[in-house]
Amino acid sequence: MSKAPTPKKVIITGASGAIGQNLVPIMLSNGYEVQAVTRDLENARNLKWFKDVNFVQMDINQTSDGLDVNSETGIIHLAWQGLPNYKSEFHIGSNLPSNYNFLKALIERGARHVLVSGTCAEYGMQCGKIKSSAPTHPNTQYAYAKDSLHKQLRFLQQQHDFILKWARIFYIYDQVGRRTNSIISQLNKAIDSKEEDFNMSGGEQLRDYLTVEEVAQQLFYLFEDYHDGAFNICSGEPISIRRLVENHIKKRKSNIRINLGFYPYPDYEPMAFWGERDVSKSKGQQSSS
Amino acid sequence: MSKAPTPKKVIITGASGAIGQNLVPIMLSNGYEVQAVTRDLENARNLKWFKDVNFVQMDINQTSDGLDVNSETGIIHLAWQGLPNYKSEFHIGSNLPSNYNFLKALIERGARHVLVSGTCAEYGMQCGKIKSSAPTHPNTQYAYAKDSLHKQLRFLQQQHDFILKWARIFYIYDQVGRRTNSIISQLNKAIDSKEEDFNMSGGEQLRDYLTVEEVAQQLFYLFEDYHDGAFNICSGEPISIRRLVENHIKKRKSNIRINLGFYPYPDYEPMAFWGERDVSKSKGQQSSS
Numbered sequence: 001m002s003k004a005p006t007p008k009k010v011i012i013t014g015a016s017g018a019i020g021q022n023l024v025p026i027m028l029s030n031g032y033e034v035q036a037v038t039r040d041l042e043n044a045r046n047l048k049w050f051k052d053v054n055f056v057q058m059d060i061n062q063t064s065d066g067l068d069v070n071s072e073t074g075i076i077h078l079a080w081q082g083l084p085n086y087k088s089e090f091h092i093g094s095n096l097p098s099n100y101n102f103l104k105a106l107i108e109r110g111a112r113h114v115l116v117s118g119t120c121a122e123y124g125m126q127c128g129k130i131k132s133s134a135p136t137h138p139n140t141q142y143a144y145a146k147d148s149l150h151k152q153l154r155f156l157q158q159q160h161d162f163i164l165k166w167a168r169i170f171y172i173y174d175q176v177g178r179r180t181n182s183i184i185s186q187l188n189k190a191i192d193s194k195e196e197d198f199n200m201s202g203g204e205q206l207r208d209y210l211t212v213e214e215v216a217q218q219l220f221y222l223f224e225d226y227h228d229g230a231f232n233i234c235s236g237e238p239i240s241i242r243r244l245v246e247n248h249i250k251k252r253k254s255n256i257r258i259n260l261g262f263y264p265y266p267d268y269e270p271m272a273f274w275g276e277r278d279v280s281k282s283k284g285q286q287s288s289s
Numbered sequence: 290m291s292k293a294p295t296p297k298k299v300i301i302t303g304a305s306g307a308i309g310q311n312l313v314p315i316m317l318s319n320g321y322e323v324q325a326v327t328r329d330l331e332n333a334r335n336l337k338w339f340k341d342v343n344f345v346q347m348d349i350n351q352t353s354d355g356l357d358v359n360s361e362t363g364i365i366h367l368a369w370q371g372l373p374n375y376k377s378e379f380h381i382g383s384n385l386p387s388n389y390n391f392l393k394a395l396i397e398r399g400a401r402h403v404l405v406s407g408t409c410a411e412y413g414m415q416c417g418k419i420k421s422s423a424p425t426h427p428n429t430q431y432a433y434a435k436d437s438l439h440k441q442l443r444f445l446q447q448q449h450d451f452i453l454k455w456a457r458i459f460y461i462y463d464q465v466g467r468r469t470n471s472i473i474s475q476l477n478k479a480i481d482s483k484e485e486d487f488n489m490s491g492g493e494q495l496r497d498y499l500t501v502e503e504v505a506q507q508l509f510y511l512f513e514d515y516h517d518g519a520f521n522i523c524s525g526e527p528i529s530i531r532r533l534v535e536n537h538i539k540k541r542k543s544n545i546r547i548n549l550g551f552y553p554y555p556d557y558e559p560m561a562f563w564g565e566r567d568v569s570k571s572k573g574q575q576s577s578s
Binding site for chain 2: 087089092093096097100101104141144148151152155156158159
């Protein structure tokens with residue numbers, strides 16, 4: 001697989017999602033011409049950088065027409081519908097074929113540099129520090145569909161010459177409570193509405209959290225500096241969810257009480273796992289691979 | 290998962306294919322009412338049992354309408370297009386979603402007893418005797434699509450209560466040269482057209498061959514006597530392809546010379562693998578599982 005020249009044009013799907021909102025400004029400030037794909041153009045009008053990009057309203061489940069793509073156009077595919085219902089049949093029955101067809105159409109039209117967001121859930125019930133070279137064992141429909149999209153695109157590389165960077169994103173700690181489903185967003189809501197208690201699980205489970213800004217930064221480095229492969233987008237540091245919540249309550253100077261053990265632990269997640277970090281903390285670093 | 294009562298109505302797709310042609314008469318003689326699905330009704334008219342079944346002309350890539358299905362109707366799904374081009378994108382891009390949607394529609398309409406033909410190719414580059422409990426490592430688009438259809442249906446069992454018997458069929462040794470792509474069919478053609486040489490690979494590779502009649506018989510036992518699971522449909526006995534060819538030349542009393550080493554060994558198949566047999570040789574046996 002030859003290395004394609006890094007394009008200065010990029011198509012970003014899910015551009016008005018939590019990660020996309022943070023990634024688009026980084027791409028713009030680094031000289032990229034951005035085509036931003038969204039299903040909801042009205043909602044996108046509120047974004048600060050709305051006028052700085054070429055916004056394309058499109059349901060990628062239906063079509064990829066209307067996108068200007070050639071071999072110089074990078075693709076950063078963040079869109080994925082139906083979350084957080086990880087066990088919905090929709091991921092396999094609908095999202096998987098439509099996302100594959102969408103990306104295949106762009107690749108057939110010449111795209112040679114494709115970055116797609118995967119998920120740490122692809123690893124399944126594995127405990128401890130996980131390398132991106134580990135075999136995957138997806139155990140929810142969501143995780144299976146993402147892992148399968150990855151593998152289907154690897155087979156597609158036998159027919160088409162393109163670079164595929166598969167970004168397995170770990171847990172997003174969203175400090176300002178935007179549109180993510182993270183526990184911190186839920187905690188912010190509880191604090192803001194002056195609730196006395198915050199109900200949560202036992203909280204002992206160890207996870208790998210990073211901010212949505214860090215995710216966007218790592219995706220940018222991954223897009224610019226790295227080769228074909230699968231990558232962990234993670235902090236590399238385990239933290240208990242209890243500690244994460246306690247830290248955030250302190251930061252918010254809140255008196256909310258945490259009610260540990262209110263919810264059971266999810267049956268589809270291991271008690272302790274975190275990523276081995278692949279993407280360096282500064283520009284211009286290529287990890288050995 | 291409860292055991293559904295064995296239905297006496299059955300839908301068979303791929304009914305006019307090599308396996309289907311042999312399976313339908315077995316089902317009929319055991320008292321089944323058969324809906325036989327085919328894409329090519331004209332071709333099906335030549336089948337001896339054409340008038341004994343309810344033939345439904347249908348492209349399962351398009352629809353499942355027109356099939357009479359309820360919880361008492363068994364499904365035996367043998368159809369699969371695009372063979373023998375194992376490395377075609379078609380298997381993943383087209384066959385996988387359309388076969389999944391076809392089966393999902395039948396299951397949503399009440400089908401509770403589903404048998405689907407898989408392939409030994411799902412095991413990938415594994416050497417030696419292979420148990421049906423072995424992890425799969427599909428390495429062609431065909432094998433990946435079959436394995437993925439299996440896994441997608443396993444996830445679907447979380448939403449719907451049905452029994453799934455996944456039949457990984459090994460190599461078909463077709464004695465009378467019908468519409469299979471087996472090496473024996475090719476050999477028969479060469480003998481019939483009085484060719485002097487039969488070009489083949491080195492022939493040392495060990496495989497697991499059974500006749501298409503044996504495949505049909507095992508599928509019938511599997512359908513009637515076994516529980517939910519994945520099963521090898523195989524002989525359980527390794528044989529070199531060279532020996533297989535030599536035996537058949539003797540049986541045909543032919544003088545054709547075999548030209549060993551003319552073709553390279555396929556790059557996607559292990560040198561030696563055969564199945565551990567799951568389905569017994571007589572009726573009414575349930576293997577311990």
